[in-house]
Amino acid sequence: MNAMQQMTRQGRAIENDSFAIIDHEIQQFHGGHQFDERQWPVVRRAIHTTGDFEFARLFQFSAGAVQAGIRALKAGAPVVSDVSMIISGLSAQRLSINHNQACCFIGDEDVIATAKEKGETRAIWAMRKARDLGLLDGAVIGIGNAPTALYEVLRMVEAGEIKPALIVGIPVGFVKADASKQALLEQTKVPYIVSTGRKGGSPIVVSTIHALLYQTVEK
Secondary structure: OOOOOOOOHHHHHHHHHHHHHHHHHHHHHOOOOOOOOOOHHHHHHHHHHHOOOOHHHHEEEOOOHHHHHHHHHHOOOOEEEOOHHHHHHOOHHHHHHOOOOEEOOOOOHHHHHHHHHHOOOHHHHHHHHHHHOOOOOOOEEEEOOOHHHHHHHHHHHHOOOOOOOEEEEOOOOOOOHHHHHHHHHHOOOOOEEEEOOOOOOHHHHHHHHHHHHHHOOOO
């Protein structure tokens, strides 16, 4: 058994059957897709997570983004997220294969206190704490809820404060979510995986990182 797969035989069968259905329906009913053999498993897992084939239109990848994420995770890079829901959703078993640590600081007392004092979001200060702890250089950053976190990461990248291996930018919502993703698309300093528009959220970030983790053990 592949250590990244579902743990039970029935679970693996259901997942494999689901992927086969998605592969069939994307060709039969949605005109196929333009993703390569590394990108498609990421998008397919997003469709599997949501039941929404629109993600085949929304996902965008910078050149070599999936490969950059795989290399970083293989090397044991941390996964830093904007919300604890992402950390809760990530499989401890899958993270353990390459000794990846999953981190989120949005609930830390010092982050909350500083955010209140400054009148800024907790997500901003959570990312600044990750920076100050030296966790963002070489990291896979997953943002599924807070556009302010994505903007802050991009500010730190532009200022030369951090150099992540990959940014997975898929915040959901109506206020600045789409615009923050567009800002990620327009920068060229860090590889990215983006799902454009208002759709997104923690489950899509989790599915994306799981897809990358799965590919770290493929030959």
